[in-house]
Amino acid sequence: MASSGNSCNKSFCSDYFLVKPEEAGWVDILRLLFWSDVGRRKFVESPAAAQPRREPLSRRWLVFVSVVAMKLLHAIAGPLSGFGSAVEFWLNLLSLNGGFFTLILNFFRGKVVQPDRASASFVSFIGNMDKRLDLEKSRLFGHGEGDKAYFAYLSIMAAKLSYENHNFIRTTVNDVWNMKLIGSYDFWNDYQQKSTTQAFIFHDNLGTVVVAFRGTETFNSDDWSTDVDISWYEVPGLGRIHAGFMKALGLQRNHGWPRRQAAAKPETAYYAVRDLLKDLLQKNDKARLVVTGHSLGGALAALFPAVLALHEEAAVLERLEGVYTYGQPRVGDGAFGEFMEGVMTTYGFRHYRFVYSFDLVPRLPYDDSLMMFKHFGTCVYYNSFYQGKVVAEEPNKNYFSIFWLIPKFLNACWELIRSFTFPLYTGNFEYTESGLIRILRAAGLLVAGLPAHCPPDYVNSISLGSSDVFNSMVSQEAMKSQ
Known part of the structure; x- marks a missing residue:
């Protein structure tokens, strides 16, 4: 370890x-x-x-x-990584060769296409759940500055893309989205002494700079260890914050959060992204900033403006349009939440925390007696019918609540059935689900809330959900600013 x-x-x-x-x-x-x-x-x-x-x-x-x-x-780090590599290789082998039967035919013809993990055609395990890459035109055109539906849709697509390799990200942003990739990066974790944090930065055609932090890789023990670490630090003025997320973002082993990172060390996420953004925003005085992430990436996105505020980086915070996170775990305690609410009020941005159905991750960690970790910002909750609403807290805030066992099981049954009837449910074959996500939905019968954490349902929620939820987001933001 x-x-x-x-x-x-x-x-x-x-x-x-x-x-x-x-x-x-x-x-x-x-x-x-x-x-x-x-x-x-x-x-x-x-x-x-x-x-x-x-x-x-x-x-x-x-x-x-x-x-x-x-x-x-x-204990299982090596076998888990090896198993994940084998699964991803097999999924890509099938995809590149047109399916199982075509793969057999190509084998006898000596024309099997071999996957290359660094290529723009190699898709991650997360990406194989949902291979949609094209941005829906209805979500991109006719939207002005500050459009919450546009930012929410672009953010979840960026958060989903963050799981892919550098070449895949570059090709998708530049050639498929027709936007401009600024960079895709592997950042150093000073505590784990290796590069375990990933993010990419691009700007859209409206002049918005987007920072997307990668979430937990399915077969990466380091990522999962960061997630389940119950450790915390209490930083004066900020409150108690999840130690694993702080370390992943760029906490320095012997210095904490100095204003500048030691020059002799490899770049960590916070310092590298902050300095790059300061340069980009200085060159374009009209550019706005959006920060996003799914799962662990959402936690890093939520923590990023907190450290900016700690360092009084007003030049960046004043350009921040919003933080959009999906399936984000809790980051800090009540004092941290109060600190962040003050920061958002001061600099005029909001943190929108999207939670789908019974997703287990936003409900962890939870301590009913002490409430050591709490959420903050605006919660946008979608049920399994993709009906959204803005709420103070998602239902069933404690994943281990016995009261919700039966509803969660029944919901898992419904989502499994719907997975096979999606074209009928939506009237659109573009929403046909992959075999991989169907397997995960079946697993949801045993571990409720597991498939709900995957990106496809977050994409579907924003694509298929009513626009009324975004009107509510605008109304809440107006109320907060008064």
């Missing part, structure tokens, strides 16, 4: 709670469930160790699940 870097300088924060799964023994982990002095566990680092941090069972259970999950992810 890559070093967590928890032994580094923590003078940038006033409090912290860090778990170190690489130092956790199974007996010590089990003790979490029976002893409340969590701070005394050797795999937990906290300034309250001298005066043991006593936690209720609900909180200890979250720590237990987090540590066990990270240890298991470390």
Whole structure:
């Protein structure tokens, strides 16, 4: 397991709670469930160790699940990556050769087309769920500056595209979308000591610069470890923030969040994107900025303006039209949410957090007794019929609530049936679902909310949903500005 870097300088924060799964023994982990002095566990680092941090069972259970999950992810990192590579290779092999039977024919003819992972034709596992690339003309033309429907649609398509390789992204943005790619990047994680954060930047034909952070790759243990890490730092003035997301965005191991990154280190996401945006926006005084991401990418997109505010980067924040996230997990506590609401009011932008149906990720992590992590911004909720509404909080905010077990199962049954009848449901064969997403919908019968987290339903929600939800978004923004 890559070093967590928890032994580094923590003078940038006033409090912290860090778990170190690489130092956790199974007996010590089990003790979490029976002893409340969590701070005394050797795999937990906290300034309250001298005066043991006593936690209720609900909180200890979250720590237990987090540590066990990270240890298991470390144990299966190699096999998981290998399995994922094999699955992606097979899916692309079938696609490039026109299906299974044509592949067999090409094999005997000696004309099998071999996939190249770095090519513009190689599609990721996420991309194979939904191969739609063309932007719907109805969503692109006739829209003026500040059109929420346009930004929401462009953002989810960019968030979905962020999972692809650099050549695929370049070809799609430049040749399919007829927009201009500024760059596609792999950024350094100073704690994991490798490049694990990806993002790309482009500008559309209306002069809007879009930053899209990549979400969790399906077969990447490092990404999943970031997601399930229950650790947090309390930054003065900001509140408590998820440590894994901070590290992925660019937290410096021995310096926290200095205004400038140490020159000797590889570029991390926050500093590289910030400096690039400052240069781009300075050259075009009419350009606006949109930040987006799905899943983990949504968490990074939500955290990005917070660090900009910490560094008083007004030149960038004043040009920020909005943050659009999809299936985003919780990033910080209530104090962090209040800080961000103040930042949004000061600089005149909004964070729109799209949640589809029973998507499990936005409902994690959840602690009913302490509410350590909360959402902020404007929640745009879509049910499984793609009916949207602007709400304060999505229904069923605790994924583990027993009350919602039956509704979630029935909803999973409906979505599986609909997957085979989509052309009838929509009246459009362009919405025909792939075999891969149908398999995932079947898996949703066992793990409710799993297929709901995938990008296709977020694309469908915005494409098929009523425009009334975007009128509500505009109305809420007007109310916030008064």
